[in-house]
Amino acid sequence: MRKINVLSPKFRVKEILDAIKICLDKGWSGMGFKTVEFEEAWKTYTGFQHAHFLQSNTVGLHLALNVFKNKKGWADGDEIISTPLTFVSTNHAILYERLTPVFADVDEFLCLDPKSVEDKITEKTRAVMYVGIGGNAGRLDKIREICDKHNLMLILDAAHLAGSYTNKTLRDGKDSVCHIGWEADVSIFSFQAVKNLPTADSGMICFKNQDYDALARHLSWLGIDKDTYSRSSDAGSYKWRYDVPNVGFKYHGNSIMASIGLVQLKYLDADNDYRNKVAQWYESLILETGLSSVLKIVPTSDYTVKSSRHLFQVLVDENFRDKIISELYESEIYPGVHYIDNTLYPMYSKSNGLCPNSHNFSKRLITLPIHLNITHDDCERVVLALKKILIS
Ligand SMILES: *Cc1c(COP(=O)(O)O)cnc(C)c1O
Numbered sequence: 541m542r543k544i545n546v547l548s549p550k551f552r553v554k555e556i557l558d559a560i561k562i563c564l565d566k567g568w569s570g571m572g573f574k575t576v577e578f579e580e581a582w583k584t585y586t587g588f589q590h591a592h593f594l595q596s597n598t599v600g601l602h603l604a605l606n607v608f609k610n611k612k613g614w615a616d617g618d619e620i621i622s623t624p625l626t627f628v629s630t631n632h633a634i635l636y637e638r639l640t641p642v643f644a645d646v647d648e649f650l651c652l653d654p655k656s657v658e659d660k661i662t663e664k665t666r667a668v669m670y671v672g673i674g675g676n677a678g679r680l681d682k683i684r685e686i687c688d689k690h691n692l693m694l695i696l697d698a699a700h701l702a703g704s705y706t707n708k709t710l711r712d713g714k715d716s717v718c719h720i721g722w723e724a725d726v727s728i729f730s731f732q733a734v735k736n737l738p739t740a741d742s743g744m745i746c747f748k749n750q751d752y753d754a755l756a757r758h759l760s761w762l763g764i765d766k767d768t769y770s771r772s773s774d775a776g777s778y779k780w781r782y783d784v785p786n787v788g789f790k791y792h793g794n795s796i797m798a799s800i801g802l803v804q805l806k807y808l809d810a811d812n813d814y815r816n817k818v819a820q821w822y823e824s825l826i827l828e829t830g831l832s833s834v835l836k837i838v839p840t841s842d843y844t845v846k847s848s849r850h851l852f853q854v855l856v857d858e859n860f861r862d863k864i865i866s867e868l869y870e871s872e873i874y875p876g877v878h879y880i881d882n883t884l885y886p887m888y889s890k891s892n893g894l895c896p897n898s899h900n901f902s903k904r905l906i907t908l909p910i911h912l913n914i915t916h917d918d919c920e921r922v923v924l925a926l927k928k929i930l931i932s
Pocket residue numbers: 595596597598599626627629630671697699700729730731732741742743
């Protein structure tokens with residue numbers, strides 16, 4: 541029987557190899573050239589003002605916090621409100637900067653609940669770290685309002701959001717569709733191998749503010765400043781000379797990854813359309829088979845006009861979740877769980893028990909296989925296997 545994995549990338553191999561070959565022939569595989577082209581293409585695609593290409597989303601999350609801490613004078617121990625229902629990158633980034641993650645609970649969309657966020661705000665709160673789970677933007681608009689009201693930065697972990705759209709109404713009163721992320725002070729995307737725009741590992745950081753974008757660029761190349769000397773009158777004789785005013789990081793992306801990204805970006809909207817079709821197949825099959833009585837599909841918020849459909853998640857009885865997954869494994873179906881409540885890990889365990897929704901969802905969630913190689917037959921196989929396990 542064919543194996544059905546939860547997530548899996550699709551690469552346009554010929555086109556990608558041709559694009560990479562151009563870099564290799566030119567002798568330019570590092571920063572510049574294709575990375576600049578990809579940044580421009582990403583700005584055009586999203587409509588964002590700034591975009592800087594990085595090695596991953598994880599380093600971007602760290603860089604975002606480092607830049608804000610620098611620019612806004614945040615102190616060690618200042619608080620960042622975040623979600624326990626995420627990949628650990630989101631929260632590790634907060635710890636990298638010696639800031640304190642304060643966990644708020646999630647709503648039915650598995651995203652931060654605005655009410656819970658507001659409850660967690662203290663004098664030491666500096667930012668909200670928001671994750672759009674599975675392509676769902678939850679109630680990001682409400683979170684923006686809260687951040688404005690309390691003068692907090694809004695950081696969007698947009699790892700799942702490449703190709704997710706909302707209405708612009710909130711921004712300028714005109715009803716037009718725009719890419720999710722315009723709400724945030726910074727949005728960080730992941731182009732890791734199983735995300736919607738897969739490269740191998742890379743990411744994009746998109747600041748609203750130009751100064752922050754400039755600082756991020758500077759810090760992502762070890763804090764090196766080439767301009768000081770190139771601007772001076774005898775630049776010609778000092779090409780090798782540069783200044784290093786800051787301790788930066790080696791976080792910038794390279795032209796090989798950018799070449800892959802540029803090819804994949806051309807297909808992103810069509811790929812996401814296909815993912816939405818897979819989600820619709822699951823929805824109808826779940827309804828037709830009567831599975832909806834024992835299994836609940838995680839809803840997509842109204843604010844999300846089009847979800848990237850990075851994930852298709854369902855909730856089952858917590859007493860059977862692990863057993864269901866093991867039994868699906870026996871049919872060569874390999875679902876996933878997104879995510880384990882982060883407060884179960886030792887570095888966040890101080891907050892264990894403070895977010896009951898996240899904790900309970902975490903015990904009930906299953907991610908059904910969703911990617912570009914999933915067919916209607918595959919969906920049927922998954923749903924019938926679930927039916928056999930759940931209703932028999
Ligand atoms: C994948 C993922 C990340 C990390 O992305 P990388 O590009 O692998 O560093 C962060 N947050 C979430 C929610 C993710 O799913």
